[in-house]
Amino acid sequence: MKKEKIARRTLLQAAAMSALGALIPGASAQQAPPEVWADPTKTPGVPVGKLGSRSPFERPEKKASDISARSPLQDFYGIITPSDLHFERSHNGVPNIDPDKYELLIHGMVERPTVFTLRDLKRFPALSRIAFIECSGNFRTGKETMTPQEICGLTSQSEWTGVMLSTLFREVGVSPKATWFLAEGSDAAVMTRSIPVSKGWQDAMIAYAQNGEAIRPQQGYPARLFLPGWEGNTNVKWIRRIELSDQPFMTREETSKYTETIRGGKIRQFSFDMDARSIITYPSYPQQVMRGWIEIRGIAWSGRGKISRVELSTDAGRHWHTATLQEPVLDKAHTYFRYLWRWDGQHTEIMSRAVDDTGYIQPTLQQLTAARGTDMGGYHLNPVTAWIIQRDGTVLFKPEKFR
Amino acid sequence: MKKEKIARRTLLQAAAMSALGALIPGASAQQAPPEVWADPTKTPGVPVGKLGSRSPFERPEKKASDISARSPLQDFYGIITPSDLHFERSHNGVPNIDPDKYELLIHGMVERPTVFTLRDLKRFPALSRIAFIECSGNFRTGKETMTPQEICGLTSQSEWTGVMLSTLFREVGVSPKATWFLAEGSDAAVMTRSIPVSKGWQDAMIAYAQNGEAIRPQQGYPARLFLPGWEGNTNVKWIRRIELSDQPFMTREETSKYTETIRGGKIRQFSFDMDARSIITYPSYPQQVMRGWIEIRGIAWSGRGKISRVELSTDAGRHWHTATLQEPVLDKAHTYFRYLWRWDGQHTEIMSRAVDDTGYIQPTLQQLTAARGTDMGGYHLNPVTAWIIQRDGTVLFKPEKFR
Numbered sequence: 117m118k119k120e121k122i123a124r125r126t127l128l129q130a131a132a133m134s135a136l137g138a139l140i141p142g143a144s145a146q147q148a149p150p151e152v153w154a155d156p157t158k159t160p161g162v163p164v165g166k167l168g169s170r171s172p173f174e175r176p177e178k179k180a181s182d183i184s185a186r187s188p189l190q191d192f193y194g195i196i197t198p199s200d201l202h203f204e205r206s207h208n209g210v211p212n213i214d215p216d217k218y219e220l221l222i223h224g225m226v227e228r229p230t231v232f233t234l235r236d237l238k239r240f241p242a243l244s245r246i247a248f249i250e251c252s253g254n255f256r257t258g259k260e261t262m263t264p265q266e267i268c269g270l271t272s273q274s275e276w277t278g279v280m281l282s283t284l285f286r287e288v289g290v291s292p293k294a295t296w297f298l299a300e301g302s303d304a305a306v307m308t309r310s311i312p313v314s315k316g317w318q319d320a321m322i323a324y325a326q327n328g329e330a331i332r333p334q335q336g337y338p339a340r341l342f343l344p345g346w347e348g349n350t351n352v353k354w355i356r357r358i359e360l361s362d363q364p365f366m367t368r369e370e371t372s373k374y375t376e377t378i379r380g381g382k383i384r385q386f387s388f389d390m391d392a393r394s395i396i397t398y399p400s401y402p403q404q405v406m407r408g409w410i411e412i413r414g415i416a417w418s419g420r421g422k423i424s425r426v427e428l429s430t431d432a433g434r435h436w437h438t439a440t441l442q443e444p445v446l447d448k449a450h451t452y453f454r455y456l457w458r459w460d461g462q463h464t465e466i467m468s469r470a471v472d473d474t475g476y477i478q479p480t481l482q483q484l485t486a487a488r489g490t491d492m493g494g495y496h497l498n499p500v501t502a503w504i505i506q507r508d509g510t511v512l513f514k515p516e517k518f519r
Numbered sequence: 520m521k522k523e524k525i526a527r528r529t530l531l532q533a534a535a536m537s538a539l540g541a542l543i544p545g546a547s548a549q550q551a552p553p554e555v556w557a558d559p560t561k562t563p564g565v566p567v568g569k570l571g572s573r574s575p576f577e578r579p580e581k582k583a584s585d586i587s588a589r590s591p592l593q594d595f596y597g598i599i600t601p602s603d604l605h606f607e608r609s610h611n612g613v614p615n616i617d618p619d620k621y622e623l624l625i626h627g628m629v630e631r632p633t634v635f636t637l638r639d640l641k642r643f644p645a646l647s648r649i650a651f652i653e654c655s656g657n658f659r660t661g662k663e664t665m666t667p668q669e670i671c672g673l674t675s676q677s678e679w680t681g682v683m684l685s686t687l688f689r690e691v692g693v694s695p696k697a698t699w700f701l702a703e704g705s706d707a708a709v710m711t712r713s714i715p716v717s718k719g720w721q722d723a724m725i726a727y728a729q730n731g732e733a734i735r736p737q738q739g740y741p742a743r744l745f746l747p748g749w750e751g752n753t754n755v756k757w758i759r760r761i762e763l764s765d766q767p768f769m770t771r772e773e774t775s776k777y778t779e780t781i782r783g784g785k786i787r788q789f790s791f792d793m794d795a796r797s798i799i800t801y802p803s804y805p806q807q808v809m810r811g812w813i814e815i816r817g818i819a820w821s822g823r824g825k826i827s828r829v830e831l832s833t834d835a836g837r838h839w840h841t842a843t844l845q846e847p848v849l850d851k852a853h854t855y856f857r858y859l860w861r862w863d864g865q866h867t868e869i870m871s872r873a874v875d876d877t878g879y880i881q882p883t884l885q886q887l888t889a890a891r892g893t894d895m896g897g898y899h900l901n902p903v904t905a906w907i908i909q910r911d912g913t914v915l916f917k918p919e920k921f922r
Contacts, residue, residue, distance in 0.1 A: 156757070160707045161612025164588040166580035168603040168737040173618050176732055177569040185567040193680035193728035194647040196599060200571040201732070209564025215576050241814045241859060244597040244845050277596035304563045325596035327730070329579055329604070334571040354559070411644045442647050444847050456644055 176201055179265055183207070184251065186269025189415070190397050195246065195442075195450045197272035199327045204334045205251050205270065207305030207369075211354055215330075215338040220322065224297070224360035227289030234338050237322055240279040240287075244325075245344065247448045248273040248417050250390050252347035252374060255497035257481075260504070260512040264397050267501060267513065271417065273450040274335075276342050278323035281316045281358075290316075294360040298367070299341045302356035309350045310364035311343065315388075319344050322355065345419030345448040346388040347496075349374055376496055379489045390419030392478050393498035394426055394453070394470035404509045407461040412439070415450045418472035422446065425471040426453040432465035432502070439468070459505065465514060467502040481516045579604055582668055586610070587654065589672025592818070593800050598649065598845070598853045600675035602730045607737045608654050608673065610708030610772075614757055618733075618741040623725065627700070627763035630692030637741050640725055643682040643690075647728075648747065650851045651676040651820050653793050655750035655777060658900035663907070663915040667800045670904060670916065674820065676853040677738075679745050681726035684719045684761075693719075697763040701770070702744045705759035712753045713767035714746065718791075722747050725758065748822030748851040749791040750899075752777055779899055782892045793822030795881050796901035797829055797856070797873035807912045810864040815842070818853045821875035825849065828874040829856040835868035835905070842871070862908065868917060870905040884919045 170176075178185035178201060185204040187197055204210070215234050223229035251270035256262065263269075294313050301307035311320070323342040324331055331337050336353030343351050349369060364370070364386070376384045394416035399405045412430075416423045426439040442452035453468070469478040481499035485492070502514040573579075581588035581604060588607040590600055600606075607613070618637050626632035654673035659665065666672075697716050704710035714723070726745040727734055734740050739756030746754050752772060767773070767789070779787045797819035802808045815833075819826045829842040845855035856871070872881040884902035887895065905917040 156614030156616055156705050157707055157709050159614075161609060161614045162736075163612055164581075164583050164586065164607040164609060164737070166583055166588065168581075168605060168607070168735045171618070171733060171736050171740045172615070174733040174740075178567075178571075180567050180569055183567065185569065192731045193645070194678040194731050196678045196731045198602065198730055198732050202571060204567040204571070206564060206567060209566055211559030211562075211564045212575070213559055215574070239809075239812075239814075241857065242596070242816070244855060246847070275597045275599045302559050304560055306560050327601055328595045328597050328599045329601050330574060330577040332571045333565075333574050334567070337574045337577075406642075409642075411642075413645070444649070444849065446847065452647060454644065 178203065179269065180204075184270060186265045187272045189264040189269055189271075189395065190400050190403070192397065195273055195415070195452055196327065197274060199274065199329075199332050199335075202272040202274060202326075202332065202335055203251065203270045205348060206303060206334075206353070207307050208303055210333050211303050212333060213302065213338060213354060218338050220339065220356060220358070222284060222288045222358045222360070225291040225294040225362065226360050227291070228287075230288045232284070234324065237279050237324060237339060240283050242277055242279055243321065244275055244277040246273065246275045246446050247344045248450045249342075249348050249351055250417070250419070252349065252387075252390065252495045255494065255499070257515045259515055261401060262513040262515070263402065264395050264400050268393070268395055270348070271450070274326045275328065276321065276323045277325035278321040278339070278342060281320035281322060281341075284322065285316055290360055293362055295362050296364045297361065298357070298359040298365045299350070299352040299355055300357040300359075301352045302354045307349070307352055307369065308365065308367040309352055309369055310367060310386075311341075311350060313360065315343055315346070343388070345390055347374065347390055350388060374495060376488070377491050377493045387496055390417075391496065391498050392416070392418035392420065392423070392470040392472040392476050394468040394478060395501045396466060396468050396503060399466075399505065399511045400503055401511050401513050403511050405459060405505065405511065406509055407459055410457050410459050412455040412457050412466060414453055414468055416453055416468070416470035417448070417450045418470065418474075418476070419448055420476065421448065421473040423451040423470055424473045426451075427469050427471065428455045428457075428466070430457050430459075430464060430466050433467060436469075461507060463507050464505050465502045466505060467500050469500050581606065582672065583607075587673060589668045590675045592667040592672055592674075592798065593803050593806070595800065598676055598818070598855055599730065600677060602677065602732075602735050602738075605675040605677060605729075605735065605738055606654065606673045608751060609706060609737075609756070610710050611706055613736050614706045615736060616705065616741060616757060621741045623742065623759060623761070625687060625691045625761045625763070628694040628697040628765065629763050630694070631690075633691045635687070637727065640682050640727060640742060643686050645680055645682055646724065647678055647680040649676065649678045649847075649849050650747045651853045652745075652751050652754055653820070653822070655752065655790075655793065655898045658897065658902070660918045662918055664804060665916040665918070666805065667798050667803050671796070671798055673751070674853070677729045678731065679724065679726040680728035681724040681742070681745060684723035684725060684744075685721075687725065688719055693763055696765055698765050699767045700764065701760070701762040701768045702753070702755040702758055703760040703762075704755045705757045710752070710755055710772065711768065711770040712755055712772055713770060713789075714744075714753060716763065718746055718749070746791070748793055750777065750793055753791060777898060779891070780894050780896045790899055793820075794899065794901045795819070795821035795823070795826070795873040795875040795879050797871040797881060798904045799869060799871050799906060802869075802908065802914045803906055804914050804916050806914050808862060808908065808914065809912060810862055813860050813862050815858040815860050815869060817856055817871055819856055819871070819873035820851075820853045821873065821877075821879070822851055823879065824851065824876040826854040826873055827876045829854075830872050830874065831858045831860075831869070833860050833862075833867060833869050836870060839872075864910060866910050867908050868905045869908060870903050872903050
């Protein structure tokens with residue numbers, strides 16, 4: 117069928133329908149664009165095209181501040197974050213990099229200092245893995261009207277593809293005496309972090325693809341460091357330089373930031389692993405539920421391994437039940453959980469807690485405060501999140517004071 | 520940092536750089552927009568935003584005809600197809616449906632004929648699975664200058680989420696005497712197919728989400744039938760009606776189309792399963808390779824189960840080697856394979872063949888022709904695909920005549 121024919125017929129029928137007053141009431145409102153047809157079987161549809169698009173009725177978006185943008189966790193189904201909704205955190209904006217001019221230098225305590233082009237990186241054997249990246253500052257609290265996106269939307273998951281850093285380490289001949297490396301970004305912050313060489317040999321990757329296609333600029337185009345399970349800022353984006361050394365580099369981002377005050381005025385530095393965590397995304401604020409059967413849904417993840425169990429309480433923490441984990445349950449990956457619950461219409465609190473395969477149990481905020489003190493700062497906070505279900509079915513976040 | 524500050528500083532620096540002639544040559548060409556900076560560390564980047572976007576250097580797109588649009592398989596890494604690059608095949612265009620007016624009727628041989636709204640469907644327990652959908656007419660041949668996209672780009676993979684059809688069958692009380700159901704779309708073709716009830720009880724789903732978010736209009740927004748492993752057209756998009764019966768409905772799409780001529784002038788009808796298949800996506804036309812180590816990459820899939828093995832030949836089929844399968848290897852899912860090969864610079868042919876866990880081995884076109892005859896039509900063709908590597912490293916498709 118020719119495109120012209122479709123267009124002509126569409127116009128004629130739309131005109132006829134309009135004359136009959138058959139167009140949907142409210143079709144001119146913002147949510148319902150004029151292309152909505154009263155009966156889609158009576159009007160040929162839009163021809164196929166080079167790029168698909170969202171329905172005009174669906175407008176998910178990140179919640180952006182000056183330095184970060186949070187994924188709308190409450191809008192998601194499943195474990196893949198659509199790439200344009202992956203959270204963002206940058207230290208001086210997103211650079212626009214020409215992939216043909218991109219270079220990665222690996223030098224320092226190596227036998228053969230080497231500059232790799234993007235084409236070079238893609239020629240090496242590659243690996244893909246589905247895993248999350250989470251900002252270590254991923255916790256907000258304070259009021260009842262907060263969504264999962266606002267509480268902990270700085271975590272997202274993609275299928276990442278790239279070359280293992282261990283492959284490049286062998287290529288350049290990393291010295292056995294090297295114990296740390298510097299990862300340096302080519303953004304305007306020249307973001308730098310010191311990383312133990314052992315992580316480079318274990319599972320670090322130079323990633324150049326995300327969810328099947330080239331990595332997005334907001335996630336480090338054309339290449340980023342990917343350290344599965346480690347705090348987001350160490351996964352240096354737009355990476356341009358790796359320097360091997362026998363000591364950490366003590367960069368600005370590991371002294372002024374990304375450290376945590378613990379008991380006795382001490383500071384915890386190089387706290388890389390993201391601990392196990394979970395959040396119920398349905399029901400959550402500002403949703404409203406009906407009495408009867410409800411499938412409680414959410415995500416759980418751990419930077420230390422697989423999620424082995426998610427426990428659910430529907431009575432404010434008195435009793436706990438085991439949720440069903442949606443396959444596939446992957447290492448260092450968002451894992452979707454489900455739990456079928458019959459709500460009797462009474463006021464209650466629901467909450468989830470994750471357990472990973474190291475045996476670690478997601479703590480409450482009280483437990484975190486007891487362990488670290490009240491001035492523990494804003495990093496690596498992974499408390500159990502509770503939702504209040506009111507008698508009318510409306511859901512509120514249960515904020516807890518901790519400072 | 521305030522947005523105004525960023526914008527002002529950006530402008531000032533860009534002006535200074537422009538005056539110094541520091542902007543990249545060719546920055547005004549189509550591929551390199553003027554926002555590319557000579558040194559991204561010297562210019563604050565673009566602030567974070569509500570939606571991410573592709574790099575302007577990356578412009579993947581589907582190849583669209585009047586009725587279908589093919590995924591650019593050669594551009595993909597990993598197993599997830601970006602939703603806007605998922606293949607399209609529609610029978611009278613893509614309808615624009617208001618989700619608040621959407622209804623699914625299930626009736627016929629049931630105890631309780633029921634109309635479900637989208638909200639109703641989402642209240643039921645849900646399931647997610649990563650699986651492919653492939654058009655049964657997914658094979659083209661004819662000339663050496665064909666890409667994977669042109670040869671078999673009518674297959675794509677997503678994480679699909681929805682309610683199991685078996686859940687809805689229990690809800691409406693499907694009669695034990697029902698053996699078939701009609702699936703009817705609400706597009707302008709009113710696409711209809713007859714499906715055995717057994718598939719409905721086994722693993723059929725009414726899917727409303729794709730890759731974490733609402734399903735795209737091109738894939739059936741707000742809900743489609745999803746029949747894992749079965750030919751694409753039976754996965755009726757924009758589904759509005761399911762009618763239970765004790766016989767097939769013999770619709771237009773299962774008589775005039777979607778049947779295959781086999782030997783002796785007979786016709787094969789209701790050939791639902793998509794057989795095991797594979798294709799090497801790198802190297803492929805129009806890529807060029809260099810002498811030395813090459814990681815051969817591609818995808819393999821089967822509508823009957825998991826891929827158990829992919830075999831590779833680098834000498835035109837004389838010897839076969841086993842490729843590495845990228846985890847996760849999932850049921851009825853695109854599976855990524857890799858094989859490291861040292862090319863000596865000589866003219867040769869490379870090819871892959873998939874084996875699934877039923878023991879089925881992907882056939883050659885000769886084997887298909889021997890089994891079905893030369894007038895076998897254009898459906899369910901899954902032959903081994905060979906690429907010719909020329910001495911200069913250029914790659915050509917090896918087309919085989921079959922009609």
